[in-house]
Amino acid sequence: MSGPALAQDAPPAAPAAPAAGLSEYAAAVVNDEIISTYDLAQRMRLLIATTGVQPTEQNLPQIQQEALIALVDETLQLQELRRVEREQKFSIIASDEDVDQELAELASGNEMSAEQFSSMLRSQGVLDSLREQLRAQASWQRWIQGRYGSRLRIGEDQVRAVLEQQQAQASRPQFQVSEVFIDGARVGGLDVAVRGAEQLVAQMQQGAPFQAVARQFSAAPTAASGGDAGWVGPGEMPREVELALEQMRPGQLSRPIPVTDGVYIVYLRDKRSGAGATVVNLKQAAIGVPAGAPESQVEAARARLVALRTRITGCDDLEAVAGQETGIIAGDLGEAEINDLAPAFRAAAETLEVGQLSEPIRTEAGMHIVAVCGKRASGGTELSPQMVERRLFFEQLGLIARRYMRDLRNAATIETR
Numbered sequence: 001m002s003g004p005a006l007a008q009d010a011p012p013a014a015p016a017a018p019a020a021g022l023s024e025y026a027a028a029v030v031n032d033e034i035i036s037t038y039d040l041a042q043r044m045r046l047l048i049a050t051t052g053v054q055p056t057e058q059n060l061p062q063i064q065q066e067a068l069i070a071l072v073d074e075t076l077q078l079q080e081l082r083r084v085e086r087e088q089k090f091s092i093i094a095s096d097e098d099v100d101q102e103l104a105e106l107a108s109g110n111e112m113s114a115e116q117f118s119s120m121l122r123s124q125g126v127l128d129s130l131r132e133q134l135r136a137q138a139s140w141q142r143w144i145q146g147r148y149g150s151r152l153r154i155g156e157d158q159v160r161a162v163l164e165q166q167q168a169q170a171s172r173p174q175f176q177v178s179e180v181f182i183d184g185a186r187v188g189g190l191d192v193a194v195r196g197a198e199q200l201v202a203q204m205q206q207g208a209p210f211q212a213v214a215r216q217f218s219a220a221p222t223a224a225s226g227g228d229a230g231w232v233g234p235g236e237m238p239r240e241v242e243l244a245l246e247q248m249r250p251g252q253l254s255r256p257i258p259v260t261d262g263v264y265i266v267y268l269r270d271k272r273s274g275a276g277a278t279v280v281n282l283k284q285a286a287i288g289v290p291a292g293a294p295e296s297q298v299e300a301a302r303a304r305l306v307a308l309r310t311r312i313t314g315c316d317d318l319e320a321v322a323g324q325e326t327g328i329i330a331g332d333l334g335e336a337e338i339n340d341l342a343p344a345f346r347a348a349a350e351t352l353e354v355g356q357l358s359e360p361i362r363t364e365a366g367m368h369i370v371a372v373c374g375k376r377a378s379g380g381t382e383l384s385p386q387m388v389e390r391r392l393f394f395e396q397l398g399l400i401a402r403r404y405m406r407d408l409r410n411a412a413t414i415e416t417r
Helices: 037-051 060-088 096-109 114-123 127-151 156-168 190-205 210-217 221-225 239-247 295-309 318-322 343-351 385-411
Strands: 026-030 033-036 174-183 228-232 257-259 262-272 278-288 329-337 366-377 414-416
Touching: 026 037, 026 060, 033 037, 033 060, 037 060, 037 127, 037 210, 060 127, 060 190, 060 210, 060 385, 060 414, 096 114, 096 127, 114 127, 127 385, 156 385, 174 190, 174 210, 190 210, 190 257, 190 262, 210 221, 221 228, 221 385, 239 257, 239 262, 278 295, 278 318, 278 343, 295 366, 318 329, 329 366, 343 366
Parallel strands: none
Antiparallel strands: 026 033, 026 414, 174 228, 174 262, 257 262, 278 329, 278 366
16 A cells, blocks of 8 residues: 655655564563563564554664663553552453453454454553553543543633634635654753654555554554644644645645654645634524514514524524514525625624524615524634533643653663663
8 A cells, every 4th residue: 555645755765574582571661561572573563564554673772762661651650540449449441341342442443343353452462551551541530530520621711712813814824734742851952852753654655554543553543543634724723734734735745844842743634724714503583574564663673682582592592582482583594605695684693603593674675683603714624612612621621631651661670670
């Protein structure tokens, strides 16, 4: 299978891998708990099997380093979870049944049954290693979300700030991006991170799937979703990455992009020009009043809509509430660009927030109240407060998890052999 196109020429293919010789003893000791060279070799096989990266003389040290870093982190996590279990006397570490469920979800993602997936992994000698990796990941995620998730509060002002930023940037180019981030501090320095990123780029050029590489090698929060960062606009990624994206075409893979604390590899899935207009979705309740109707009829219609407006909470119940009234017609007007609306409706659409209702509006056809049920950049994605809140929640939860791991590493006694 051919890999994604490179933004620049790829380095030459690496030679075939030499036989690796590892003494069967301790690869590392983490707070007096041994990680054996057998465990390390198994994890290396797992990385190779799940990413499609082919071992070579050049990249074998990187594979070994990544496998060892992951094993050390997982050992620290399980040690911490066992400590919490002893202190608080409840179970946190995932059971075999939990791990079976995680495996079944992976199998489904690979369009295989759980039995087929397990059989394939067993034939490659990596099933046990994958199960232990899943056990650590699932247990840690459960603990972090259980301990901190209920305490996190995303304020309306935070959501509003993101929505306003998105709206302000709607006219600028946006990029649909997948990312791998190699953390310099985690792997031993920026130079090491650059060399590792170069090896990964070469392997993806040879066909290693980006998603699989991201899951195993990326230190970004998006690793769990195969590196999918979604649509990003100006200011959402480091400036060095933005400059690279501006020069790329959809379908291209970047070369390593050094930043202050590590190295990015980005895959540009799609690109779109900035939106030139705002699209709104409107609903209305209306009373027919001819253009030449007497002022008393106009005022009577206005009074009925003012009274109706107090009973409507928003878009969800506008049609149901208005439908109970004789002579009031309610309906969904669909989506339209603000600039294409009638002047009276345009003013309301520009000033109202999503979910708000207008005051009565007089047109030649009648008297109306309108609700703004959606607002987005033309050609862009819906500006949903719920989506923004969810994104901010998991970003903050990820930051807490990284700080927690940093503290565990700093407090631990770790010896590598």
